[in-house]
Amino acid sequence: METRIGSMAQEKKGRPQEQKLVDSPAPSLEVLRHSAAHLLAQAVLDLFPGTQVGIGPAVENGFYYDFLRDKPFTPEDLEAIEQRMRELVKEDIPIERIVIPKAEAIKLFQDMGQELKVELIKEKGGDQVSCYRQRSFIDFCLGPHLPSTGAIKYFKLLSVSGAYWRGDERGPQLQRIYGTAFFTKQDLENYLHFLEEARQRDHRRLGADLDLFSFDELVGPGLVLWHPKAGAIRKEIEDYWHEEHFQDGYEFLYTPHIAKLDVWRTSGHTEFYEAMFPPFQSEGIEYELKPMNCPFHIMIYKSRLRSYRDLPLRWAELGTVYRYERSGVLHGLLRVRGFTQDDAHIFCRDDQLEEEITRVISLALRMLRTFGFVGYDLFLSTRPEKYVGSEEDWDQATQALKKALEKQGLSFQIDEGEGVFYGPKIDMKIKDALGRSWQCTTIQLDFNLAERFDLSYTGEDGQPHRPFLIHRAILGSLERFFGILIEHYKGNFPLWLAPVQMSILPIADRHNEYADQLNQLFRREGIRSVVNSRREKIGHKIREAEMAKVPVILIIGDRELQKETVSLRVHTVGDKGEWPVSKLLEKIKILIKNKAITYDF
């Protein structure tokens, strides 16, 4: 039935060795997991008769099965179910494929009280319907499956959650039990270890531990409070962002956070865009918090006549927008209601399109590399069934996107018909230190707004022409990108980003003065340095600095004071011996200037 194959690196190792399949020549993790899902359903029906089963596919990291039952499954239930599954594995029950006429299948499942299955068979089944049976448990399923339950050795149930029958919010709510399964014990352990590692990197946990950001009930859900340490990081990100954009020929805009609702009527957002906060009134005029920056940039474009000579215009803004995300989807910094896009709009002629796309792609690659992201996947989405703009424009723009990618020798995947209705787009997904993918960069053509705002420029021929409008973000949103950075680095930010770059630790009171002198010296050079002159033992101060993940730790005592040196300790590395102050300063300045990700002292 419904199956998707995962692509996580962790799973690639999982390959069957001696398992034989009923009817598949190429056994895969997907088949194993699909069979594990059946095993789960069998166990649930054994323990909780009268439960209706929904669908149970293999998914990216495991499998799930949906159940319809009055009472919720408790964590204890989950344990009992997993226990029952292990028993069924021990019994090594054969899994058989049976093919029966559709009418017979319908009757079969009706007799078992499995109405959801009946619905599926009626809709999806052909004349002959394939089912899989393991003892009394029968499932409507295309397969393939493993030959017997004994082959499903290494699995674990992970969680239970809600899901709608067939994804329809109005339909019945089912309970979904998630689990994972692997061919070897080692693979399972690796995956569980991966989950634990992800838990430890969770930016929400690190955000609190490292005093980076918080949310407050009084302020509101999804509204981020950036603390001073996060502020330091954000400033580095923004400074670098400005520098790269300036070098790449962008100019910078600033626009308001609210506008008359009429703006959003013109843009079409009121009609099509669901994530807008409700409008509010002042002096009888309706205003709206901005969910996007585009209309403002467009109004600046329209503030005077534009000539073909003016193009391309590259206008960028770190623009804070507000979107009403449904309460259930909010998630730390990764899904919020107020966020700052690293937005830009490029207005260009058709003959400039390919060049502009090319520039954006290389800007994105350059910037993401600087932040330490080297792995990425590119996706080109083409014209969907419902679209605005002319077919000709779509083709031309899609070709330009494609050529820009090809010219740089980048491999990419084409998502046919997956574009948004207003234009084709390129999305980039970066890979973090755990191999997880995050979408950040997006480059989208927009035929809709160009038309709705009737954008034009005067061509060489003296006639009005419609410019191409490119909407793009490199980092996506600063909040989300910050969250990704925290998880990628596990809070161990490289020197140039670290909120506190250096902690100076005097051993005794008599070293405080020298410590302060050093601190002044480093701060004058723009280094975020602090002194820890608490009356604690040096081991304690070192522990504090290490836990705060400060990259450079300087220890000073009698020896250093006398020789005007410092003892260097590098976070996560350890003692790196005595250094002359000037030599260390130069070294650190270079590392910061180069935005070094890894460094050797």
Added chain:
RNA sequence: GCCAGCGUAGCUCAGCGGUAGAGCAACUGAUUCGUAAUCAGUGGGUCGGAGGUUCGAAUCCUCUCGCUGGCUCCA
């Protein structure tokens, strides 16, 4: 928004009808110390909020706010 779970000190958690607790952190004092936790003491809570049941509620019930895991959405 929906389903389920969870909200007790700044953090991690115990207590689950009978006078609110521990560790860490904070603060005060002593210790002046060489590469991941010195010792002692002190303060800190309308147990997320509102209502109800009860002689009595952190504990039971209802509503509400927030968080978590999913679903769904992301023109």
